[in-house]
Amino acid sequence: MSSYEARFRVWRGDVGGGGLEDFAVEVNDGEVVLDIIHRIQATQAPDLAVRWNCKAGKCGSCSAEINGRPRLLCMTRMSVFTREETVTVTPLRAFPVVRDLVTDVGFNYDKARQVPAFVPPKGLAPGEYRMMQEDVDRSQEFRKCIECFLCQDTCHVVRDHEENKPAFAGPRFLMRVAELDMHPLDAADESGLDRKRTAQDEHGLGYCNITKCCTEVCPEGIKITDNALIPLKERAVDRKYDPLVWLGSKIRRRS
Amino acid sequence: MATGTEPHPSSGGVRTGTRAAIAAPHLRTDRWWLAPAATAAGLFAFIVYSTWRAFANADYYAAPYVSPFYSPCLAENCAPMRGGPNWDLLGGWWGVSPAIIILIFPLGFRLTCYYYRKAYYRGFWMSPPACAVAEPHEKYSGETRFPLILQNVHRYFFYAALLVAGILTYDTVLAFRDENYAWGHMGLGTLVFLLNIVLIWAYTLSCHSCRHIVGGKLKHFSKHPVRYRVWQWIGKLNARHMQLAWASLLSVALADFYVYLVASGVFDDPRFF
Numbered sequence: 001m002s003s004y005e006a007r008f009r010v011w012r013g014d015v016g017g018g019g020l021e022d023f024a025v026e027v028n029d030g031e032v033v034l035d036i037i038h039r040i041q042a043t044q045a046p047d048l049a050v051r052w053n054c055k056a057g058k059c060g061s062c063s064a065e066i067n068g069r070p071r072l073l074c075m076t077r078m079s080v081f082t083r084e085e086t087v088t089v090t091p092l093r094a095f096p097v098v099r100d101l102v103t104d105v106g107f108n109y110d111k112a113r114q115v116p117a118f119v120p121p122k123g124l125a126p127g128e129y130r131m132m133q134e135d136v137d138r139s140q141e142f143r144k145c146i147e148c149f150l151c152q153d154t155c156h157v158v159r160d161h162e163e164n165k166p167a168f169a170g171p172r173f174l175m176r177v178a179e180l181d182m183h184p185l186d187a188a189d190e191s192g193l194d195r196k197r198t199a200q201d202e203h204g205l206g207y208c209n210i211t212k213c214c215t216e217v218c219p220e221g222i223k224i225t226d227n228a229l230i231p232l233k234e235r236a237v238d239r240k241y242d243p244l245v246w247l248g249s250k251i252r253r254r255s
Numbered sequence: 256m257a258t259g260t261e262p263h264p265s266s267g268g269v270r271t272g273t274r275a276a277i278a279a280p281h282l283r284t285d286r287w288w289l290a291p292a293a294t295a296a297g298l299f300a301f302i303v304y305s306t307w308r309a310f311a312n313a314d315y316y317a318a319p320y321v322s323p324f325y326s327p328c329l330a331e332n333c334a335p336m337r338g339g340p341n342w343d344l345l346g347g348w349w350g351v352s353p354a355i356i357i358l359i360f361p362l363g364f365r366l367t368c369y370y371y372r373k374a375y376y377r378g379f380w381m382s383p384p385a386c387a388v389a390e391p392h393e394k395y396s397g398e399t400r401f402p403l404i405l406q407n408v409h410r411y412f413f414y415a416a417l418l419v420a421g422i423l424t425y426d427t428v429l430a431f432r433d434e435n436y437a438w439g440h441m442g443l444g445t446l447v448f449l450l451n452i453v454l455i456w457a458y459t460l461s462c463h464s465c466r467h468i469v470g471g472k473l474k475h476f477s478k479h480p481v482r483y484r485v486w487q488w489i490g491k492l493n494a495r496h497m498q499l500a501w502a503s504l505l506s507v508a509l510a511d512f513y514v515y516l517v518a519s520g521v522f523d524d525p526r527f528f
Contacts, residue, residue: 068282206399
């Protein structure tokens with residue numbers, strides 16, 4: 001096993017201010033950035049704050065920015081950097097900082113609460129739901145989300161424009177709207193809830209300019225833009241901007 | 256040791272008050288600028304070339320080949336094309352290049368295309384230039400207002416693009432003639448046209464609106480097995496929409512340039528049989 005000494009710059013501070021702090025730290029074969037952050041914590045900066053849990057890329061806790069790119073600390077191998085490279089680690093830059101590498105991601109929980117839940121179909125009790133696999137494939141891709149909020153962090157709509165946060169749910173929660181709208185048993189339409197229309201009117205789908213950063217950073221490899229956001233935009237077009245679809249729906253309803 | 260404790264910068268965006276106090280607009284160390292710069296350069300080159308050719312109003316027909324920029328040719332001032340796609344719909348009042356009439360449709364299709372939107376928002380408008388790289392604009396309303404809300408008409412340009420692709424297919428069939436309009440012949444230009452039409456169809460059918468129309472809008476695939484199959488097939492093409500967008504852009508320029516070279520007498524079309 002070989003080891004070397006890497007140079008790290010880690011942002012330290014809180015809401016009052018802070019800066020990048022330099023560390024020289026040992027790196028061994030097979031380690032990931034989170035291992036190095038833990039070594040810094042164990043040997044040089046015991047009060048360094050970092051949020052983590054599973055170390056397996058499944059809990060979504062250790063989201064941060066490594067060399068300016070939103071990534072999971074536990075899924076970023078040190079072998080992707082050269083030994084001469086200085087690795088810079090900062091907290092997520094779209095959310096308020098709590099301390100060091102820990103941010104307040106409460107914005108995302110607020111947005112989650114704003115998406116109306118699955119509407120159970122009438123006449124079916126829990127346990128009686130039956131769905132064909134091909135009908136749930138699309139929604140199941142979105143269920144792989146580990147809620148790391150890297151997509152929310154990288155989305156320039158809120159990252160670069162704090163003022164858009166009240167109006168824009170962000171890719172993760174627009175994906176949730178898409179998931180429910182594609183759900184074969186969701187009875188939102190029958191209950192008077194038009195998810196296609198509210199995606200645009202209440203969750204800010206129109207702010208998305210499909211530049212695919214959410215897809216680029218997703219550690220689960222979910223095709224957020226192609227499989228959720230663009231299909232949702234097309235569904236919103238059906239409702240709001242396509243007179244032929246509107247006319248067709250009126251004729252079908254009458255017949 | 257710390258390189259210095261920075262107070263919160265007063266500017267907005269990624270440096271807004273309660274966020275980590277980092278003055279740099281981004282900390283990326285890779286060549287993040289390369290992709291948007293290459294995209295902008297490629298699109299700019301095509302814009303320059305196509306503008307020149309669209310307004311040239313010359314060297315767009317060399318029997319049996321007609322440039323895809325001028326097909327269908329819908330004005331009286333079109334070059335005569337035997338059996339070709341020239342229908343005098345607009346009459347004699349149209350005085351400028353007839354390419355302008357038809358190019359609006361493929362241009363609109365590509366301008367509102369979900370891939371090209373990403374490309375030019377990043378490459379030209381820098382909104383954002385790359386992921387986690389701060390954009391320079393103070394305000395952002397995305398596609399919620401005029402004029403960008405018009406991007407929602409993409410599916411109508413898709414319908415028009417289907418018609419245009421059909422006409423270009425007809426042109427490709429006509430390319431199996433020789434310069435005397437005799438059928439059953441083939442030249443290098445026929446191959447160029449074949450390549451172009453395959454890529455044009457692949458790009459057109461891989462469109463996100465097409466994917467939605469053929470089946471994506473359904474809630475129950477299991478009740479529509481044929482549409483589900485077609486949706487799956489379009490989905491495979493759709494995964495390569497970006498590559499097909501570039502390949503078809505290059506092939507349509509190549510087909511036009513080939514016709515230009517033959518029509519302007521630079522060389523004769525090599526005939527296979």
